[in-house]
Amino acid sequence: MTNKKKATIKDIANVLNISPAAVSKALHDDSRISTKTKEAVKKVAKDLNYQPNHLASALRKGKSHLVGVIVPRTNSNFFSSVIQNIEEVLNKEGYNIIITQSNESYKKECNNIDTLLFTQVDGIIASMANETIDLEYYKKVKSKGIPLILFDRGENDLNVDYIGINDYDSSHMIVEHLVKQGCKRIAHIGGYKHTRIFNNRIRGYVDALKKYDLPLDNELLIESSLTIKDGREKMLQLLSLKNRPDAVYVAGDYAALGALQILNEQHINMPKDMALVGFGNEPFTSMVTPTISSINQHSAEIGKLAAKTFLEHAKKATIKQSLNKIILDAELIVRDSSSIIKK
Amino acid sequence: MTNKKKATIKDIANVLNISPAAVSKALHDDSRISTKTKEAVKKVAKDLNYQPNHLASALRKGKSHLVGVIVPRTNSNFFSSVIQNIEEVLNKEGYNIIITQSNESYKKECNNIDTLLFTQVDGIIASMANETIDLEYYKKVKSKGIPLILFDRGENDLNVDYIGINDYDSSHMIVEHLVKQGCKRIAHIGGYKHTRIFNNRIRGYVDALKKYDLPLDNELLIESSLTIKDGREKMLQLLSLKNRPDAVYVAGDYAALGALQILNEQHINMPKDMALVGFGNEPFTSMVTPTISSINQHSAEIGKLAAKTFLEHAKKATIKQSLNKIILDAELIVRDSSSIIKK
DNA sequence: CCTATTTGCTTAAACGTTTAAGCATATTGC
DNA sequence: GCAATATGCTTAAACGTTTAAGCAAATAGG
Numbered sequence: 001m002t003n004k005k006k007a008t009i010k011d012i013a014n015v016l017n018i019s020p021a022a023v024s025k026a027l028h029d030d031s032r033i034s035t036k037t038k039e040a041v042k043k044v045a046k047d048l049n050y051q052p053n054h055l056a057s058a059l060r061k062g063k064s065h066l067v068g069v070i071v072p073r074t075n076s077n078f079f080s081s082v083i084q085n086i087e088e089v090l091n092k093e094g095y096n097i098i099i100t101q102s103n104e105s106y107k108k109e110c111n112n113i114d115t116l117l118f119t120q121v122d123g124i125i126a127s128m129a130n131e132t133i134d135l136e137y138y139k140k141v142k143s144k145g146i147p148l149i150l151f152d153r154g155e156n157d158l159n160v161d162y163i164g165i166n167d168y169d170s171s172h173m174i175v176e177h178l179v180k181q182g183c184k185r186i187a188h189i190g191g192y193k194h195t196r197i198f199n200n201r202i203r204g205y206v207d208a209l210k211k212y213d214l215p216l217d218n219e220l221l222i223e224s225s226l227t228i229k230d231g232r233e234k235m236l237q238l239l240s241l242k243n244r245p246d247a248v249y250v251a252g253d254y255a256a257l258g259a260l261q262i263l264n265e266q267h268i269n270m271p272k273d274m275a276l277v278g279f280g281n282e283p284f285t286s287m288v289t290p291t292i293s294s295i296n297q298h299s300a301e302i303g304k305l306a307a308k309t310f311l312e313h314a315k316k317a318t319i320k321q322s323l324n325k326i327i328l329d330a331e332l333i334v335r336d337s338s339s340i341i342k343k
Numbered sequence: 344m345t346n347k348k349k350a351t352i353k354d355i356a357n358v359l360n361i362s363p364a365a366v367s368k369a370l371h372d373d374s375r376i377s378t379k380t381k382e383a384v385k386k387v388a389k390d391l392n393y394q395p396n397h398l399a400s401a402l403r404k405g406k407s408h409l410v411g412v413i414v415p416r417t418n419s420n421f422f423s424s425v426i427q428n429i430e431e432v433l434n435k436e437g438y439n440i441i442i443t444q445s446n447e448s449y450k451k452e453c454n455n456i457d458t459l460l461f462t463q464v465d466g467i468i469a470s471m472a473n474e475t476i477d478l479e480y481y482k483k484v485k486s487k488g489i490p491l492i493l494f495d496r497g498e499n500d501l502n503v504d505y506i507g508i509n510d511y512d513s514s515h516m517i518v519e520h521l522v523k524q525g526c527k528r529i530a531h532i533g534g535y536k537h538t539r540i541f542n543n544r545i546r547g548y549v550d551a552l553k554k555y556d557l558p559l560d561n562e563l564l565i566e567s568s569l570t571i572k573d574g575r576e577k578m579l580q581l582l583s584l585k586n587r588p589d590a591v592y593v594a595g596d597y598a599a600l601g602a603l604q605i606l607n608e609q610h611i612n613m614p615k616d617m618a619l620v621g622f623g624n625e626p627f628t629s630m631v632t633p634t635i636s637s638i639n640q641h642s643a644e645i646g647k648l649a650a651k652t653f654l655e656h657a658k659k660a661t662i663k664q665s666l667n668k669i670i671l672d673a674e675l676i677v678r679d680s681s682s683i684i685k686k
Numbered sequence: 687c688c689t690a691t692t693t694g695c696t697t698a699a700a701c702g703t704t705t706a707a708g709c710a711t712a713t714t715g716c
Numbered sequence: 717g718c719a720a721t722a723t724g725c726t727t728a729a730a731c732g733t734t735t736a737a738g739c740a741a742a743t744a745g746g
Contacts, residue, residue, distance in 0.1 A: 006487070008732055019696050024734060032694060055402040055463050056732035059701050064398060066462070074442075075423035083417065084444060096458050099417075099442040101427060115439050119409070120398050144349070228630075257630055264632065287571075287600055289607065289632045351702055362726050367704060375724060399702035402731050 007048035015044050027052070058120070067097050067310060068116035070126035072104045072153075077282050078299045079127070082151065085303025086125060093311055095122070106131040113137050123147040123310045128154040130225070133194055147313035151306045152297075153197060161313075161324040163305045167197045170295050170330040171204025172211075174249050174277050177293075177332055179212045181340040183247035183275055187220040189234045189259065190251045201251050201279070220245055224255055231258025239266065247275035247338070253282040256292055260337070264289075276337040290336035298328050350391035358387050370395070401463070410440045410653060411459035413469035415447045415496075420625050421642045422470065425494065428646025429468060436654055438465070449474040456480050466490040466653045471497040473568070476537055490656035494649045495640075496540060504656075504667040506648045510540045513638050513673040514547025514592070515554075517620050520636075520675055521590045522555045524683040526618055530563040530588035532577045532598055544594050544622070563588055567598055574601025582609065590618035590681070596625040599635055603680070607632075619680040633679035641671050 009027075013020045018037065026033045026041035044050075058064045067090055071079040087097050098119060102109040109129045116124055123146050126138075130153075138158050141148045151163040178186050188205045191198030202221070209216050219241055224230045231250060235258065238245060250256035256278030260270070268274050270290050278285055278294040285292040309324050352370075356363040361380065369376045369384035387393075401407040410433055414422040430440050441462060445452040452472045459467055466489050469481075473496075481501050484491045494506040521529050531548045534541030545564070552559050562584055567573045574593060578601065581588055593599035599621030603613070611617050613633050621628055621637040628635040652667050 009734095010732075020733080021697080021735080022695060024732095025695090028734090032692095034694060037694080051460060053402070053463065053732050054461050055398050055407060056701090057734070059396070059398040059402055059703090060732080060734045062701070073423070074417040074426065075420050077418050080416070080418035080423075084446075087444070091454075091458070096441065096462055098439065101430070103427075111434075115434070117394060118397050119439055120396065261630070284627045284630055287604075287627055288630055352704095353702075363703080364705075364727080365725060367702095368725090371704090375722090377724060380724080396702050399731090400704070402733090403702080403704045405731070 006053070007045075007050040008053070009050075011048055012041060012044045012050060015048075016040055063122055064120040065095050066119060066121045067095050068112075068119070068121040068124040068126075069097050069099045070102055070109060070112050070116070070124065071099070072127060072129050073101050074099065076280075078152075078280055078297055081299035082127075082303035082306070085300045086307045089304050089307035090310070102129040102132075104129045104131055106134070110137045113141060117141070117144060117146075121146065122314060123149070125149045125151065125306050125310060126154070127152040128195075130192060130195060147310055149306050149309050149313075151302050153195060159323065161309050163302050163309065163326045163328075164197065165295075165297050165302075165328045165330040167200035167330075168204040168207075170279070170332070171201045171249070172208045173330070173332045174295070175205060175208035175212065175214075177334065178247045178249065178275055178277065178338065179214070181247075181271070181275055181338060183340075184214065185217070185220065185243070185245040186214060186247045186249060187222070187238050187245035188249050188251070189222050189224050189226075189231065189238075189255055191226050192223060198251055205249065217243075219243075224251075226250075226252035226255040228254050228258040228261075231255030232262050233258075235259035235262040239268075244274075246273070247277075249277045249279075251279050253278040253280040253285055253292065253294055256294070257284065257288065260288060260290075260292060270337050271340045275340060277332075278337075281333055285333075286335065293335045293338040294333055296331040296333055298330065301328060349396070350388075350393040351396065352393075354391055355384060355387045355393060358391075359383055406465055407463040408438050409462060409464045410438050411455075411462070411464040411467040411469075412440050412442045413445055413452060413455050413459070413467065414442070415470060415472050416444050417442065419623075421495075421623055421640055424642035425470075425646035425649070428643045429650045432647050432650035433653070445472040445475075447472045447474055449477070453480045456484060460484070460487060460489075464489065465657060466492070468492045468494065468649050468653060469497070470495040471538075473535060473538060490653055492649050492652050492656075494645050496538060502666065504652050506645050506652065506669045506671075507540065508638075508640050508645075508671045508673040510543035510673075511547040511550075513622070513675070514544045515551045516673070516675045517592050517638070518548060518551035518555065518557075520677065521592065521618055521620065521681065522557070524590075524614070524618055524681060526590035526683075527557065528560070528563065528586070528588040529557060529590045529592060530565070530581050532565050532567050532569075532574065532581075532591060532593040532602065534569050534594045535566060541594055548592065560586075562586075567594075569593075569595035569598040571597050571601040571604075574598030575605050576601075578602035578605040582611075587617075589616070590614075590620070592620045592622075594622050596621040596623040596628055596635065596637055599637070600627065600631065603631060603633075603635060614679065614681050614683045618683060620675075621680075624676055628676075629678065636678045636681040637676055639674040639676055641673065644671060 009020045009023045013023045023041050026038045074080050090097055100112040102112060106129055109132055124141055135158055149161045190202045193199050222234050224234050248259055250259055263270055263274055270276055278292045281294040281296040285294045305326055352363045352366045355366045366384050369381045417423050433440055443455040445455055449472055452475055467484055478501055492504045533545045536542050565577050567577050591602055593602055606613055606617055613619055621635045624637040624639040628637045648669055
């Protein structure tokens with residue numbers, strides 16, 4: 001039990017007086033090894049508390065069976081749920097994952113990529129930092145010939161697989177919902193335009209306004225970092241307008257929360273005087289008062305699909321990156337902050 | 344650039360007509376290699392886009408430079424902050440971390456330990472699942488001779504390093520605070536007694552009541568799983584008492600949130616009719632109405648200390664587990680839910 | 687009964703790195 | 717000028733596994 005030195009294949013071989021090669025094959029149920037030997041090997045392996053040395057086999061086979069995951073942060077429900085599902089799918093196939101956080105910083109992201117490559121991961125599943133514009137570093141991954149799968153952030157920016165939701169349609173759903181509630185002036189606190197998903201949400205918002213013949217007022221369309229703090233500031237900005245909106249669609253739940261705080265502090269009635277819709281369906285949206293309507297991004301499915309996409313690449317030796325772009329339909333969860341018309 | 348095969352030390356050696364050993368030493372700035380050779384080697388390495396094969400060096404050196412981290416879940420601010428700080432400290436020293444989640448399940452936790460050992464991690468930093476009572480699996484880690492550091496959950500249960508906060512004193516602080524606010528009947532929705540930290544909070548609560556000559560009523564001390572749902576149920580249970588409490592100290596913020604929801608739904612005024620204090624200082628405690636008083640657990644410091652403790656072990660080859668038990672003082676953040684007396 | 691095939695193993699090389707040991711050559715101290 | 721030391725490299729083995737190639741013995745096929 002308290003064997004300091006770890007048992008190796010060689011130790012097993014010595015006990016049974018057979019070659020290490022035979023032991024290796026026995027442990028892998030090779031058809032050319034007799035059942036008798038296999039049983040003996042497995043018994044001794046157990047007795048010696050043998051644990052295969054992953055490093056050695058990975059080195060020999062040229063596969064680490066590790067997959068790198070890069071997310072902006074793990075303490076958002078969306079990302080942690082995606083991660084959990086990636087892990088679940090990959091663990092079943094004998095892969096482990098290494099999770100790294102970029103904290104929305106491009107520099108940290110580059111660092112993460114380097115350490116992942118250094119650790120010889122077999123693939124990388126990533127969602128880009130807000131800051132990331134330069135894609136050189138991601139090209140480095142591609143040039144190494146290991147699969148790269150993006151989710152949520154990064155659609156189309158590189159020519160790789162992507163899993164995400166339909167941001168453009170989501171905006172349409174939200175605007176349509178607000179119009180049905182009787183809103184006439186709908187504002188949008190959006191993310192940075194250079195991030196494709198946020199740009200898509202903005203385009204969806206603009207096009208939906210046109211569709212419903214609503215005013216497209218430049219004052220009502222604001223770019224934001226989507227933090228709580230910035231949500232507060234941008235909400236104040238909207239309230240200071242001569243012609244206030246009667247609804248705000250915020251492209252992120254944290255910023256929506258900031259907006260809600262301001263509205264509560266100023267005793268502005270939600271949803272009557274101001275309807276509010278967020279994006280992401282973070283758990284707190286149903287915890288605060290009033291509860292915030294939001295878009296469910298199908299985090300579990302995104303995680304599972306990202307993992308499966310990686311596995312497809314891993315299985316076929318040919319590294320032909322056949323673009324696998326999966327766009328899921330999102331779902332609008334209507335809560336108190338935008339339920340003007342009760343059923 | 345688009346070199347399919349990765350460059351190795353051998354390739355560099357061939358270009359310069361020196362031995363692979365010399366290249367290896369040059370890259371590690373060995374004093375026995377001339378500056379001229381070092382420069383030449385580094386230039387060629389860059390030209391060939393050489394990346395050291397981590398697996399090979401790890402195998403040879405018997406160190407993977409990977410550290411496993413096990414947490415109940417990552418989508419809590421406490422754990423994700425701990426992780427971020429562990430990562431920061433360890434990255435600087437050339438270590439990478441592998442994060443795994445137990446989802447509070449003992450079985451998953453055992454699985455995590457196995458995969459981490461399989462991946463040849465140099466150490467494990469863990470916070471135990473709520474479910475975990477049997478410690479056999481953790482003993483397995485110790486018997487492998489790799490450092491094991493526990494934080495938050497697991498103090499004293501195994502004879503290993505531990506970093507955490509003073510739960511007993513925290514309870515004292517909370518009770519003292521509530522007493523100062525004029526509360527006379529203080530209830531406690533606690534965690535499972537078999538988890539040491541929750542037991543310490545319960546002991547602190549009980550002793551503090553005695554100290555302030557308050558009634559220690561069995562009805563007022565409830566064991567809970569500390570989920571939102573259970574927080575709701577246990578709050579209802581307290582409200583159904585003939586002799587209601589005028590304050591509730593909940594051992595976890597999520598359960599405190601559940602309690603708050605019930606109090607809001609029943610239009611019970613906080614803090615006047617019922618003061619509420621949570622534990623953990625999750626971000627949402629300052630987002631909900633009213634904001635919830637809570638205990639700040641110093642997640643950043645816990646993470647840093649856990650990482651540093653690991654590094655100490657890693658540096659000294661002798662694996663003498665000199666118990667390094669660090670208990671930090673927690674901090675009570677007073678918010679609206681318990682501020683009866685305004686300044 | 688003889689060839690062909692299958693069964694059950696062994697041998698040896700390989701994965702990419704590190705490192706102990708060794709060996710010239712150059713430098714230093716006296 | 718000679719021993720002692722320092723400098724700058726090479727050789728070869730090692731880490732623990734996998735796997736291609738090969739070989740003897742057993743079995744099958746005709």
